[in-house]
Amino acid sequence: MAFMTYFLGAYAASPNVTGWDPVLETAYYQQLKQLPHLKGLEHPFVGRLHPHDDQWFLTNIDPAWDYVFTTIPGVMNALSQNPSFGLASLDEAGRQAALDFMWQANQAVATLNQHVGRAAVTAIMLHSAPARHKADGSAAALEKSLAVLLSWDWHGAQLLLEHCDALVPGQKPSKGFLSLQDELQVLAAVNSQVRPLKPLGIVINWGRSVLETRDPSGALQHIEAAKAHGxxxxxxxxxxxxxxxxxxxxxxxxxxxxxxxxxxxxxxxxWLTEQAIQQCLQTCNGMALTVLGLKIGIRPLSATLTERMQYLQAQLALLASSNT
Structure with missing residues (x-):
C-alpha cells in the first residue's frame, strides 16, 4: 500500500470555515496546490457542487487533483431540518429526500468531471442516517436505498459508506447512525445480490470510530472488522x-x-498519534485502498493562512512518513 499522495479534507482547515471570503479562499487554494503529498480533496457536498460558489470552485481547483465527495455536511444540514432524513430512514418521505439529495450529488460529480475532462471523482461517501435517537433507521432501509443508488451511472465514482459513530446506550452521540455490524452486513448483501461493477465498500474515519468506542484502539478494531468482511x-x-x-x-x-x-x-x-496511524496502516499493508487521507480542523479559528499551511504540510508529511 505505497501511497505517496493523499486525500485532504481541506475544507475543515479553511480560513473560511465560519464564513465566505472568496479572495481569502483563493489564496488558500493557491497554497494547497503547492503542498507535497496531496493527491486531491475530500470535498464537502451540501446539495450543490460547492457550498458557496460553484464557478469559483471550478476556476480555482487544480485540474490534476482527484476528489472524494463526502455527503456528511449536507446530511447534517438536512437532519437539522428533518430528523427523518436519511438513506436508512424508515420514514419513506425521509428516505426519498435522501435519495433526491444523492441525485444532486450525482449531477455534481458529472459537472466536475466534465469541467476537468476526465473521471476525477474517485469516490463518493454515503452515510447511514438518520440519527437513531431522533428517528427510526434500519439496515433493511439502507439496503433498499443502496440498491437504488447502484442503478444510477456514477460517472466512474465508487460508492462508499463512511462509518460514523453509532448510537451507543448511555452515551451522547455525535451522529448516532447505524452500527458498523449493520453496515457491514448491508454491504455484503448488496454486493452479493446486485453484483456492482465497483463493489460497495466502507471507509473508517479514525476519530468517529474512537468517538463511538471511547477507546483509542476502536478505529483499529473497526478497520480489522471491515477488512475481515472484505x-x-x-x-x-x-x-x-x-x-x-x-x-x-x-x-x-x-x-x-x-x-x-x-x-x-x-x-x-x-488521541490520534503517529503510533496509532502506523498501526492502522500496517493492518492494511498490501491493500489497494480507494481512499486514504487526512482531515483536520485548525484552532484557533483566527489562525492565519500561514499557520494553517504549516499544520497541513507537517501533518501530511507525517502521514507519508508513517506509510512506508
Whole structure:
C-alpha cells in the first residue's frame, strides 16, 4: 500500500470555515496546490457542487487533483431540518429526500468531471442516517436505498459508506447512525445480490470510530472488522479527544495528530498519534485502498493562512512518513 499522495479534507482547515471570503479562499487554494503529498480533496457536498460558489470552485481547483465527495455536511444540514432524513430512514418521505439529495450529488460529480475532462471523482461517501435517537433507521432501509443508488451511472465514482459513530446506550452521540455490524452486513448483501461493477465498500474515519468506542484502539478494531468482511476501502485520519480543549471533548471537530518529537505542529490533547496511524496502516499493508487521507480542523479559528499551511504540510508529511 505505497501511497505517496493523499486525500485532504481541506475544507475543515479553511480560513473560511465560519464564513465566505472568496479572495481569502483563493489564496488558500493557491497554497494547497503547492503542498507535497496531496493527491486531491475530500470535498464537502451540501446539495450543490460547492457550498458557496460553484464557478469559483471550478476556476480555482487544480485540474490534476482527484476528489472524494463526502455527503456528511449536507446530511447534517438536512437532519437539522428533518430528523427523518436519511438513506436508512424508515420514514419513506425521509428516505426519498435522501435519495433526491444523492441525485444532486450525482449531477455534481458529472459537472466536475466534465469541467476537468476526465473521471476525477474517485469516490463518493454515503452515510447511514438518520440519527437513531431522533428517528427510526434500519439496515433493511439502507439496503433498499443502496440498491437504488447502484442503478444510477456514477460517472466512474465508487460508492462508499463512511462509518460514523453509532448510537451507543448511555452515551451522547455525535451522529448516532447505524452500527458498523449493520453496515457491514448491508454491504455484503448488496454486493452479493446486485453484483456492482465497483463493489460497495466502507471507509473508517479514525476519530468517529474512537468517538463511538471511547477507546483509542476502536478505529483499529473497526478497520480489522471491515477488512475481515472484505469491504475495507478507505481510512480518513481525523483526531478526537476526551479533553475540553478548543476542539471540545468528544466532539467530531477533526483534531490534528498529536504533536511529538517528530511532529512539532500538532494538538497535545489529541488521541490520534503517529503510533496509532502506523498501526492502522500496517493492518492494511498490501491493500489497494480507494481512499486514504487526512482531515483536520485548525484552532484557533483566527489562525492565519500561514499557520494553517504549516499544520497541513507537517501533518501530511507525517502521514507519508508513517506509510512506508
Amino acid at each position: 469491504v475495507l476501502q478507505g481510512i480518513m485520519f481525523s483526531g478526537i479527544s476526551d479533553q475540553a480543549t478548543a476542539y471540545g471533548a468528544w466532539q467530531d471537530s477533526h483534531q490534528p495528530i498529536k504533536n511529538s518529537e517528530t511532529l512539532l505542529v500538532g494538538e497535545p490533547g489529541s
